[in-house]
Amino acid sequence: MRTELLERAAGLARRGEPFVLAVVVRRRPASSAQAGDMALITAAGEFEGWLGGSCTQPTVVREARQALADGKPRLVVLTPEPAAEQRPGVAVFPMTCHSGGSVEIYLEPILPAPRLLVFGVSPTARALAKLGKAMGYAVTAADPAAEPALFPEAERVFTDLAHPELAAPPGLPGPPRFAVVATMGEGDEEAIRAALALAPAYLGVVASSRRFAQIRQSLAAQGVSGEALDAIHSPAGIAIGAHTPEEIALSVLAEIVAQQRAEAPAREAEEREEPAPTETTEVTEAIDPVCGMSVTIAGARHTAEHAGRTYYFCCGGCRQRFLTAPASFLAKGSAPRVSTGGPGGTA
Numbered sequence: 001m002r003t004e005l006l007e008r009a010a011g012l013a014r015r016g017e018p019f020v021l022a023v024v025v026r027r028r029p030a031s032s033a034q035a036g037d038m039a040l041i042t043a044a045g046e047f048e049g050w051l052g053g054s055c056t057q058p059t060v061v062r063e064a065r066q067a068l069a070d071g072k073p074r075l076v077v078l079t080p081e082p083a084a085e086q087r088p089g090v091a092v093f094p095m096t097c098h099s100g101g102s103v104e105i106y107l108e109p110i111l112p113a114p115r116l117l118v119f120g121v122s123p124t125a126r127a128l129a130k131l132g133k134a135m136g137y138a139v140t141a142a143d144p145a146a147e148p149a150l151f152p153e154a155e156r157v158f159t160d161l162a163h164p165e166l167a168a169p170p171g172l173p174g175p176p177r178f179a180v181v182a183t184m185g186e187g188d189e190e191a192i193r194a195a196l197a198l199a200p201a202y203l204g205v206v207a208s209s210r211r212f213a214q215i216r217q218s219l220a221a222q223g224v225s226g227e228a229l230d231a232i233h234s235p236a237g238i239a240i241g242a243h244t245p246e247e248i249a250l251s252v253l254a255e256i257v258a259q260q261r262a263e264a265p266a267r268e269a270e271e272r273e274e275p276a277p278t279e280t281t282e283v284t285e286a287i288d289p290v291c292g293m294s295v296t297i298a299g300a301r302h303t304a305e306h307a308g309r310t311y312y313f314c315c316g317g318c319r320q321r322f323l324t325a326p327a328s329f330l331a332k333g334s335a336p337r338v339s340t341g342g343p344g345g346t347a
Helices: 002-014 054-071 125-134 187-198 209-221 226-230 245-272 314-324 326-330
Strands: 020-029 038-044 046-049 074-079 088-094 102-112 115-119 137-144 156-158 179-183 202-205 283-286 294-296 302-306 309-313
Touching: 002 020, 002 038, 002 046, 002 102, 020 054, 038 054, 046 054, 054 074, 054 102, 054 294, 054 302, 054 314, 115 125, 115 187, 125 137, 125 245, 125 283, 187 202, 187 209, 202 245, 209 226, 302 314, 309 314
Parallel strands: 074 088, 115 137, 115 179, 137 156, 179 202
Antiparallel strands: 020 038, 020 102, 038 046, 074 102, 283 294, 302 309
């Protein structure tokens, strides 16, 4: 199974599809998991592999999807005694499997590389492709005169600036895109319009202030909005006194990194905020009345009806225990969690 999982993981990585690789790093009897057991969880929540009893799966899938959302690995512990396992950097959850053992699982999110779109065949464009590849970007080159020999580091090379596959491979989620126009006087406006159509997270134009002022005036006359033009970084790059193509490429990529790092704390703060529920909030999770775990309502496999109400369970074992004596568990309460994102939101 391990070989099959690794082959599946390699295939997903080649196609640029995000997933989480989960590995058991520690277990205590009588957990059925063993150190080294593995599973793969996709962005859609598909689970393949073995990490112990099925009661661990809902928690692992939920935490894996959170890891994909924030891009951070995490260590998850499922144990019958959560209070005893609390320690910094570890997410602890109750173990509900009848075995009563404990298991520690490391979750590693594998995210597609950010894409660097380079327009032009100038020496600066080629230096951007080379340095971008070294920094871990998936490089795409685009120019009517582009050819693979000019961009050996690029994954894809396009001569058609309007090619439908320019933004991302077909059928795949789009990773962050950063575009740089380094046409240096050869088709500048056409390249900028093509880059704007891709709505990149960053668009820089390698040009002097005087030259870009002319380009801006021309694009405005062609109907490009002032808001779109204001978002363009030109002259692209941070001020390091760059002169050579390699130095210019360094300054541009440094500006892209600086923008990414500046945006990250704001995104994390936004994710931590919990807006007040509104009248349009939607119930998306419920509490398992037996073990207290959160259960995603959509697609829940284990449910039971009692006194005109539906209850949701993390596994078949909890459902069976509930059906044996519902009243004893309902005394604990099982209020649903509600989303805070409005219609169609998620908890």
